[in-house]
């Protein structure tokens with residue numbers, strides 16, 4: 479693992495790192511913020527999965543999480559959203575291909591084998607972070623924005639007990655029911671069973687559960703009606719008895735001005751559930 483950059487921030491350390499990923503077969507870059515802590519102390523970790531067109535840098539530069547992470551003593555890890563580089567498939571559209579991995583292990587050409595973001599965020603990166611950073615892997619939370627919210631919800635729903643806390647910012651809650659789901663068609667083919675395992679509303683309908691969940695959604699989000707559709711998650715959680723706190727935020731759109739505004743609330747949500 480190579481350190482790309484390391485800066486002191488809010489008494490802690492903001493780093494950017496690169497490694498040769500086994501599962502994607504490419505170099506992958508991610509960021510880690512480690513708050514100030516005692517020698518030998520291990521801290522809870524929050525995984526932040528980013529959205530379409532993002533790298534690790536969008537939330538690292540614009541997410542405004544460091545003050546809250548320092549206050550709550552929570553490590554935050556931000557991976558990339560797809561493999562990249564020469565020999566890696568791409569698309570002309572911004573909502574498929576590089577920057578749009580949808581946190582699945584693609585089975586279809588030309589996306590397989592490099593597009594293995596499910597294995598990357600659920601297995602390879604957690605093992606690497608646990609090896610190199612002072613994380614307590616018994617105290618993990620997960621969150622994300624948009625496509626990353628989809629990733630956070632599906633990863634948490636399919637790993638019961640691994641994450642003590644789950645939240646999302648303007649998540650894609652039912653990709654199989656919206657136009658952005660064309661990426662699942664491309665990556666997974668017409669295997670509806672496989673696609674349902676990457677759709678939070680479908681997973682809940684099929685019996686997956688969470689203890690509770692915080693979702694923030696701007697009501698001026700241009701993707702709200704066609705792509706995000708939080709009412710589908712609200713109905714699924716109601717039917718399943720999942721304690722969803724869905725907060726519609728007046729006047730907020732889909733960007734990082736929205737994400738950063740409510741980031742401290744999400745950190746507080748996670749910290750309250752991650753305390754030792």
Ligand SMILES: N[C@@H](CCC(=O)N[C@@H](CSC=O)C(=O)NCC(=O)O)C(=O)O
Pocket residue numbers: 528529530531532536572623624625626732733734
């Ligand atoms: N079409 C634009 C905007 C794409 C966009 O809004 N991407 C969002 C996530 S959308 C679902 O995952 C985003 O996080 N953008 C990065 C940012 O820093 O705002 C385009 O072509 O970029």
